[in-house]
Amino acid sequence: MTPMANFDPFSDQLVVEDGQIDYSFDPFAATDIEFRDKEKELSLMKLHRPRVSLKFEELSVVAVQRKGFLWKQQKQQKQILKNISGVVYSGQLLAIMGPSGSGKTTLLNLLAGRLSASSNLSGSGSITINGKKRDPGSFKKLSAYVMQDDHMFADLTVEEQISISAHLRLPNKVSKAEKKRRVEAVISELGLSGVKKSFIGSETKRGVSGGERKRVSIGTELVTDPSLLFLDEPTSGLDAFNAQNVVQTLVRLARNGRAVVMTVHQPRSNIFSLFDMLLLLSEGQIIYFGSAKDALPYFSQLGYECPEHFNPADYFLDLISIDLRSPQLERNSRGRVLYLHRAYNETLFSKGGNMITQNEVSPKIEEEPNQETDVTDIHKYAYPYWKEFFLLCNRASKLLVREQGVSVIRAAQTMIFAILLGLIWLNKGRNVSSTNYIDIEGILFFILINQSFISIFGTIFTFPLERSIVLRERASGTYRVSAYYLSKTLVEIPRSILFSLFFCVVLYWMVGLRDSARSFFLFLVVIFLTSLTAEGIALTVSAGAPTPQIASAIIPLFLVVSILFGGFFLSNSQIPNYFVWLKYMSFVKYSFGALMHIQFDDFQFQILVSDCVVCDGNQVLSTSGTTDFSLGGNIGLLVTIMMIFRVSAYLVLRIRGPKYDKNL
Numbered sequence: 001m002t003p004m005a006n007f008d009p010f011s012d013q014l015v016v017e018d019g020q021i022d023y024s025f026d027p028f029a030a031t032d033i034e035f036r037d038k039e040k041e042l043s044l045m046k047l048h049r050p051r052v053s054l055k056f057e058e059l060s061v062v063a064v065q066r067k068g069f070l071w072k073q074q075k076q077q078k079q080i081l082k083n084i085s086g087v088v089y090s091g092q093l094l095a096i097m098g099p100s101g102s103g104k105t106t107l108l109n110l111l112a113g114r115l116s117a118s119s120n121l122s123g124s125g126s127i128t129i130n131g132k133k134r135d136p137g138s139f140k141k142l143s144a145y146v147m148q149d150d151h152m153f154a155d156l157t158v159e160e161q162i163s164i165s166a167h168l169r170l171p172n173k174v175s176k177a178e179k180k181r182r183v184e185a186v187i188s189e190l191g192l193s194g195v196k197k198s199f200i201g202s203e204t205k206r207g208v209s210g211g212e213r214k215r216v217s218i219g220t221e222l223v224t225d226p227s228l229l230f231l232d233e234p235t236s237g238l239d240a241f242n243a244q245n246v247v248q249t250l251v252r253l254a255r256n257g258r259a260v261v262m263t264v265h266q267p268r269s270n271i272f273s274l275f276d277m278l279l280l281l282s283e284g285q286i287i288y289f290g291s292a293k294d295a296l297p298y299f300s301q302l303g304y305e306c307p308e309h310f311n312p313a314d315y316f317l318d319l320i321s322i323d324l325r326s327p328q329l330e331r332n333s334r335g336r337v338l339y340l341h342r343a344y345n346e347t348l349f350s351k352g353g354n355m356i357t358q359n360e361v362s363p364k365i366e367e368e369p370n371q372e373t374d375v376t377d378i379h380k381y382a383y384p385y386w387k388e389f390f391l392l393c394n395r396a397s398k399l400l401v402r403e404q405g406v407s408v409i410r411a412a413q414t415m416i417f418a419i420l421l422g423l424i425w426l427n428k429g430r431n432v433s434s435t436n437y438i439d440i441e442g443i444l445f446f447i448l449i450n451q452s453f454i455s456i457f458g459t460i461f462t463f464p465l466e467r468s469i470v471l472r473e474r475a476s477g478t479y480r481v482s483a484y485y486l487s488k489t490l491v492e493i494p495r496s497i498l499f500s501l502f503f504c505v506v507l508y509w510m511v512g513l514r515d516s517a518r519s520f521f522l523f524l525v526v527i528f529l530t531s532l533t534a535e536g537i538a539l540t541v542s543a544g545a546p547t548p549q550i551a552s553a554i555i556p557l558f559l560v561v562s563i564l565f566g567g568f569f570l571s572n573s574q575i576p577n578y579f580v581w582l583k584y585m586s587f588v589k590y591s592f593g594a595l596m597h598i599q600f601d602d603f604q605f606q607i608l609v610s611d612c613v614v615c616d617g618n619q620v621l622s623t624s625g626t627t628d629f630s631l632g633g634n635i636g637l638l639v640t641i642m643m644i645f646r647v648s649a650y651l652v653l654r655i656r657g658p659k660y661d662k663n664l
């Protein structure tokens with residue numbers, strides 16, 4: 001029988017008849033009860049989720065920093081976290097709070113098994129799940145991490161974003177219908193039903209609101225029905241209404257039998273009141289860990305009484321922040337923090353070192369008591385490669401079709417250049433003579449430079465955002481990088497062919513290059529391969545560079561060297577011996593060589609200066625120094641360089657992927 005329920009306007013909570021507070025009620029979501037009924041009806045979310053206790057003891061993190069220059073370099077250790085202990089159970093929301101730089105994110109990363117293996121940080125201590133040392137593989141499947149930045153594709157709808165995550169991450173044995181039902185349940189559980197068909201959007205494209213966006217981010221992770229949910233500053237950047245809405249959602253997720261751990265900087269009082277457990281950090285040291293509602297009495301016992309009507313979160317932050325405004329204030333605040341830290345340790349000591357038990361702070365949980373499930377035997381999901389590949393192709397093609405802005409701009413840019421260059425060199429190719437054949441060389445070379453620039457800059461400004469989404473998805477084990485990369489490459493090829501076709505059809509015939517179908521199609525192939533190679537260079541550099549700015553500083557190095565040694569500006573005899581190797585690395589050299597062969601191989605034209613001698617295009621080839629390789633040789637080497645860069649981009653993406661310290 002459903003208990004009678006009344007809404008208490010003062011506490012913003014639903015009080016059920018027996019006097020217990022129903023934490024799962026969300027006063028902001030009018031249809032909350034409807035959602036929960038629907039969830040019950042679907043009975044999806046609680047099917048196989050193990051209940052967990054995440055216990056952490058004596059966690060410390062040290063950063064090794066190098067100071068000084070070269071031989072004067074010294075290693076210094078910086079303690080980022082020191083002896084942090086605590087526990088969180090299914091059903092609870094633990095908030096890690098502290099001033100900026102206190103170590104919240106580092107602690108969250110450590111708990112979530114995401115302390116970067118390649119960083120200068122090293123962690124120690126013990127983390128157990130249901131009393132057992134965690135296994136990195138099963139822990140990854142048991143937990144989910146929602147990063148602070150919501151990097152998602154702006155052109156996907158809310159439903160598509162959550163659905164693709166479900167299809168990629170749920171085991172193959174889960175039926176399509178079941179996955180669909182789970183997506184629906186997640187959308188309902190997060191209160192996103194009203195916006196499920198809306199685009200996610202971005203800073204430049206209007207989409208869902210900030211709070212909804214954050215919930216989509218949570219939903220993307222929630223589809224695997226994790227027992228543990230970690231969130232880094234889920235309320236940052238949100239207005240008060242959306243921030244509260246998100247935290248209420250987290251409380252509801254916890255009440256459905258999950259353990260939720262979040263970092264938060266300075267929550268409003270109504271958000272603070274939603275936390276079950278609180279861990280206060282200052283300068284990497286623990287100041288308080290326990291029930292959030294007991295924090296005020298605890299500090300008042302120590303002589304720090306929070307003034308009436310004052311936000312407890314603000315008060316705690318004031319207490320534990322180091323005030324750097326003057327040496328005196330700094331000394332005072334450091335003294336206070338030290339006192340509070342020691343007082344906490346003594347309290348713990350007086351309790352016999354025992355950490356809070358589940359019963360001391362247990363909120364109402366909607367499931368049976370925690371069964372200490374053995375979670376180390378959860379298997380990794382088996383995703384068939386082809387399935388991942390087709391799902392990613394599907395997403396990539398949807399995005400390609402919807403990214404109309406980028407495609408339209410690139411198409412317009414291609415056409416404008418083709419017409420502009422066509423008008424400048426109108427019919428030049430139709431009157432080749434001994435006095436102007438050199439112009440044709442210049443035209444061919446310029447066409448290659450133009451194509452290379454368009455392709456490189458088209459990639460360098462769009463790929464970094466995509467890369468950050470891919471890194472996030474890979475960190476959650478969503479798919480293999482090879483499946484992603486192959487799908488992206490295959491889906492983008494038709495568009496590249498189309499752009500090359502537009503360009504060549506207009507320019508080739510306006511300029512009047514060699515009048516044969518074979519020459520035209522070979523010309524098209526070379527232009528297309530040049531674009532693919534230039535894109536490959538941009539992808540490799542963007543995949544490896546930490547920022548788009550660094551990528552755009554490195555790219556010209558490749559491009560300028562390739563152009564310089566491309567065979568037009570420097571003849572073979574002008575290249576110093578010690579730089580000869582550079583000409584073989586220049587993709588432009590092979591593209592240019594191929595275009596010259598297409599245009600001049602066995603081509604006959606008149607030499608005007610001598611008396612009507614018929615001249616052979618092969619002579620032009622030998623004087624221009626483009627006879628190092630035949631047409632086939634140039635195309636073959638261009639394909640080889642293109643493949644080298646395309647494969648390098650994949651390898652760099654793979655190597656630069658997230659790797660975490662698996663010791664704890």
Ligand SMILES: Nc1ncnc2c1ncn2[C@@H]1O[C@H](COP(=O)(O)OP(=O)(O)OP(=O)(O)O)[C@@H](O)[C@H]1O
Binds near residue numbers: 106
């Ligand atoms: N890899 C690192 N090397 C050196 N110092 C680091 C490293 N990572 C973090 N730190 C330092 O450790 C301290 C804690 O960082 P952390 O990001 O965990 O703090 P935070 O409480 O999350 O801060 P914020 O609220 O500003 O995000 C900071 O002083 C930071 O500069």
